[in-house]
Amino acid sequence: MAIDLPTDPATEAWTLLSRIMMARKGHMLETAAAFELSPPQMWALRHLEPGTPLPMSALAELLHCDNSNVTGIVDRLESRGLVERRPAAHDRRVKHLIVTEAGARVREEVGARMNQPPPGFENLTPDEQRRLATLLRKVAG
Template identity: 45%
Template sequence: MAATPPPSPDTQPPTAPTTAELIERLAGSFGLYYGDFTLAAATAGLTASQAKALSVLRGSPAPMRALATTLACDASNITGIVDRLEKRELVRREPGATDRRVKNVVLTELGEQTIDTVRARMHSTLSGLDTLDDTERTALYALLGRVFPRGTDGSESTR
């Protein structure tokens, strides 16, 4: 009797996947996404952390402390990241509206163009998303919003 070939990663299991199986799929997917993002960032002369900072700032300006929290790094590390981005004129620091001691990091037009270029160079991710039809894209968008309800700007996503 011939052995049954293992299921393709694109096929759904006969029963609903367990939470552990979903976590494994997410971990693998995020790993591939992060590798694609890191490679695309490097082609723009950025580290992954610098590109991630630009992505976060795409939503709206952020205080240095909030940016450090979002990127899960020490405040001294975010200072170095922002210093290097500012030197390349990808971001600028502005005093806070209500507290001039607070420095908000603002994405410049060049920074916006740069993160657009990084995302456009994410060939593996883009080609994978291009295989989805409109119904699948809509479903994926809704599911990601439910699984990860907080947007990069800290706001609740719509459900």
């Protein structure tokens, strides 16, 4: 049913992690669709913290894509009134992105859905969930 089998513990853990995430892809797409966002638009919105202006190029890095690509993604978010472009004071080549009030509301609801753990986590006791979180905290660094 899913792509492959592991060998050593780290590889097995990583493979399982990938599999769990892959199984959540449908939920991700449904969440984006529920707010009429494309996946990249949703990621962009999630990366933009209200109150923290972010240069276009920084968003491009976070999205792992080219600057030219971000232009279009931001165009569409801006045309919906979810974000705004604002020339940076210190360097007028740079444009800062800021989330609007409407954008912050959508971002909040998107986050609430995306942070909802998939059903499989119910297979763990609260104590196991805590131990899992502790281990993953170390992996995340």
